[in-house]
Structure formats: structure tokens, C-alpha cells
Amino acid sequence: MTDGGIPSDMAVQTPKIAMNDVHKSFGPKHVLRGIDLTVDAGSSLVVIGGSGTGKSVLIKSILGIVHPDKGSIRVDGRETQGMSARDREDVMAGMGMLFQGGALFDSLPVWENVAFGLIQGKRMARRKAREIAVEKLALVGLGADVAALAPSELSGGMQKRVGLARAIATDPDILFFDEPTTGLDPIMADVINDLIRDQVQRLGATAITITHDMASARKIADHVAMIHQGRIIWTGAVERIDHSDNPYVDQFIHGRADGPIQMEIRRP
Known part of the structure; x- marks a missing residue:
């Protein structure tokens, strides 16, 4: 039982991430227009939407890279808006991210890219960090021989794998994936999807893609949310997406030129 007399298995779980009425503008451009979104611990949420709808700004707002103009963002129940730099570092320590395009450091060998957060963030000894980097590379299907290579010597798919190894290097409990399959052929994209799913499950992490x-x-995905014009217009289990009864979702998932999204693009 909980202190309030509610059976523990019925107690309300604090969301891992909770966004409430989050707004962000860049000059006259309103990107986020009141985002309301919750992600439960251990859940994998995929946010879909067209280019320029606010997907990347949403993630960057949670990470603290972008500071919202208004609204609340809680991580494990802790309000992050207005948080001190030290507290922000504590929150960030539990996060990992696979950036679009990999975003590897060209001047560092592969192993040091993977171990960057261990060396710079956790002040780990380089030898130990290298051992962990090789272990993480193995988890994404890359051998120890890759560790000494430069990022420029890798194919696009291998760079994505290295980026994923870096994202999981610190065993984070929250993972972010920014367009993880962009630029990959369909087979390699499926390989990356499998690796992401496997590593999220292995860590028991909460994921936003x-x-x-x-x-x-x-x-x-376990759940899907669609963002349109800076607002979340639909959320649901991934199994429901083909029966959402939402014309915006239906048009987007089927890639149709005609529909409410296109009509709005055509407006002067």
C-alpha cells in the first residue's frame, strides 16, 4: 500500500517526461505552440510530422539545448525550466542521443567518439573508457578493429552505428533519436531500427524518436504522437495508427499529396 491507502499496483506512476503548454518562437516564427506530451518510463515514443513542424525543437527543448519561452518540462517529476546549470548537468547525465547524420567528431577516432561522454562527462580514465567503447561497438555489430578508424573511413550505416554506440555508452535511462534512418538504404535502415529497438529494450530505457x-x-514505437503546426494533434499506441480517424495522420502515414496538410501548404 502507498501512504495514501492506495494499493501500490494502482498508484499513479510519475511520467518519465512531461511537457505542458510548451511554446517556443524564433523571432516572428512560432515553432512550438503549446506542446502537451507525456512519456512513461520504459516506453518508446515516436514523434512523426512533416519538415518544419517542430520535431527537432521539441527534443532540443527537453535536452535544454533550446530554452522554451513558456511552459513546463518535467523529467522524473523534476521541473527543468529555470533549473541551475549543475542540476541540468545531473539530468543530462541520464540522457543519450543519436543525432541526425551521426554528428561524429572528425578529429577523433571512432572509440574516442563513442567514449566522449565517459571521458568528458564522467572523467573516466581513457583506458577504461576505450574498453567500454569497444564493448558498445560490439553491441551495435562493429568489431574492435573499427575503434581506431577515423569517421571519414566509415560508410553511412557504420557512422549511424557508431552514433548509436555513443548514445548508449553511459547506459542512459532516456534516449533520443533524431531521424535515425535518414540517408540510409532500406536494408540498412531496417538494421538500424532493429539495433535501436534492441538497445532500448536492453537498457530498459525511455526513448523518444x-x-x-x-x-x-x-x-x-510503442506509442506514436503526431505534431503539426507546433501542436500535438494525435497520440496513441502504434497499433492504432492505421485506424486513428484523424485526417492529418491518415494523410501523413500514407504519403498522400491531397489532404488537409497539403491544403494548408497551398494557402497564400
């Missing part, structure tokens, strides 16, 4: 790739969304 932003993508326009519906094959990726269907494989990675």
Missing part, C-alpha cells in the same frame, strides 16, 4: 519514416516508426 523523431522521424518521417513510417517503417522506422512502426518498428521502434
Whole structure:
């Protein structure tokens, strides 16, 4: 039983991430227009939506890279808006991210890219950090021989794998994936999707992925949210997405030129 007399199995779980009425503008451009979104611990959420709808700004707001103009963002129940730099570092320590395009450091070998957060964030000894980097590379299907290579010596798919190894290097409990399959052929994209799903499950992590790739969304997601014009217009289990009864979702997932999204694009 909880202190309030509610059976523990009926107690309300604090969301891992909770966004309430989050707004962000860049000059006259309103990108986020009142985002309301919750993500439960251990859940994999995929946020879909067209280019310029606010997907990347949503993730960057949670990470603290972008500071919202208004609203609340809670992580494990802790309000992050107005948080001190030290407290923000504590929150960030539990997060990992796979950036679009990999975003590897060209001047560092692969192992040091993977171990960057261990060395710079956790002040881990380089030898130990290298051992962990090789272990994480193995988890994404890359051998120890890759560790000494430069990022420029890798294919696009291998760079994505290295980026994923870096994201999981610190065993984070929250993972973010920014368009993880962009630029990859369909087979390699499916490999990356499998790796993401496997590593999220291995860590028991909470994951947020932003993508326009519906094959990726269907494989990675437990739940899906669609963002349009800076607002979340639909959320639901991934199994419900084909029966959402939402014309925006229906048009987007089927890639149709005609529909409410296109009509709004055509407005002067």
C-alpha cells in the first residue's frame, strides 16, 4: 500500500517526461505552440510530422539545448525550466542521443567518439573508457578493429552505428533519436531500427524518436504522437495508427499529396 491507502499496483506512476503548454518562437516564427506530451518510463515514443513542424525543437527543448519561452518540462517529476546549470548537468547525465547524420567528431577516432561522454562527462580514465567503447561497438555489430578508424573511413550505416554506440555508452535511462534512418538504404535502415529497438529494450530505457519514416516508426514505437503546426494533434499506441480517424495522420502515414496538410501548404 502507498501512504495514501492506495494499493501500490494502482498508484499513479510519475511520467518519465512531461511537457505542458510548451511554446517556443524564433523571432516572428512560432515553432512550438503549446506542446502537451507525456512519456512513461520504459516506453518508446515516436514523434512523426512533416519538415518544419517542430520535431527537432521539441527534443532540443527537453535536452535544454533550446530554452522554451513558456511552459513546463518535467523529467522524473523534476521541473527543468529555470533549473541551475549543475542540476541540468545531473539530468543530462541520464540522457543519450543519436543525432541526425551521426554528428561524429572528425578529429577523433571512432572509440574516442563513442567514449566522449565517459571521458568528458564522467572523467573516466581513457583506458577504461576505450574498453567500454569497444564493448558498445560490439553491441551495435562493429568489431574492435573499427575503434581506431577515423569517421571519414566509415560508410553511412557504420557512422549511424557508431552514433548509436555513443548514445548508449553511459547506459542512459532516456534516449533520443533524431531521424535515425535518414540517408540510409532500406536494408540498412531496417538494421538500424532493429539495433535501436534492441538497445532500448536492453537498457530498459525511455526513448523518444523523431522521424518521417513510417517503417522506422512502426518498428521502434510503442506509442506514436503526431505534431503539426507546433501542436500535438494525435497520440496513441502504434497499433492504432492505421485506424486513428484523424485526417492529418491518415494523410501523413500514407504519403498522400491531397489532404488537409497539403491544403494548408497551398494557402497564400
